[in-house]
Amino acid sequence: MYTQSFSVPDGDPAAAKSRVQPISASEAALQASFDQRIDADGRIEPQDWMPEAYRKTLVRQISQHAHSEIVGMLPEGNWISRAPSLKRKAILIAKVQDEGGHGLYLYSAAETLGVSRDQMLDALHTGKAKYSSIFNYPTLTWADVGVIGWLVDGAAIMNQIPLCRCSYGPYARAMVRVCKEESFHQRQGYEALLVMMQQGTVDQQAMVQDAVNRWWWKCLAMFGPPDADSPNSAQGMRWGIKRISNDDLRQKFVDATVPQAKVLGVTLPDPDLKWNESRGHYDYGAIDWDEFWATVNGNGPCNKERLSTRVKAWNEGAWVREAALAHQHKQQQRQHKEAA
Ligand SMILES: [Fe+2]
């Protein structure tokens, strides 16, 4: 999945503030050639010089994105053993595995910026690092799995397609494959809901509507705070990390989703949602930002459960990591012996 604009600072305000200014003539020249490449819409690669603030911003954004992918496996993983058919179970397993893979690409991309996977996971497990707050809500019924595919993965695609053109090469390349898989996630969710709405019982149709009611506003909040309250966005745009503003992405998502909801036969729970002829877009109602921030800051319904599940998985996987390292060590010793 998954982004929420990733403009939310992790728990280290001092680091967020640190901006390394060019101090020497040689550093000023490096900064000038970096700026030139950014202005020309070129790519920055791991071996290239980059300003410290650019590097830190990317580490924060890519690691938050990676954490969101692996925490995002949990709400849906919850339904693998209860999927209504073998076909739905196979699709859901494939999707949840994809999300794990997205996490791995993204941790690898962040590692090229000089941060280790252990450091990133430690920040997640100690609650210092943020991840997309959408995953701090529970999946109450099977319809939630369909709605997550349709709306949460749908919102993720809107956020992530512009990241394929991000100025940092490894992040941009990882996003190309991620977006292809997200497209499958969105379609499988929509198709599962379509079957329930067109062939299901009245109770199943009501279950879909209930899930849409619970997820709609949380998906709109996924795009992050309004542009007026996102002071870091301008710098992200300047660096070619962020290409489209939070509000513009949110509008694109609303405009794309309203016709899909009509085909599906569900109502989006917003009395203010209506086509605005003069703007050429749908207007929509006010988002509850207090609820968003409460969840981001650790007080959503599932924050503690998600974190403790991740920590437990990490601890229970310790023997696998130790065995893999012991195996690698043994192989290296064998190679040394053969070379001697
Ligand atoms: Fe996804």
Ligand SMILES: [Fe+2]
């Ligand atoms: Fe994903």
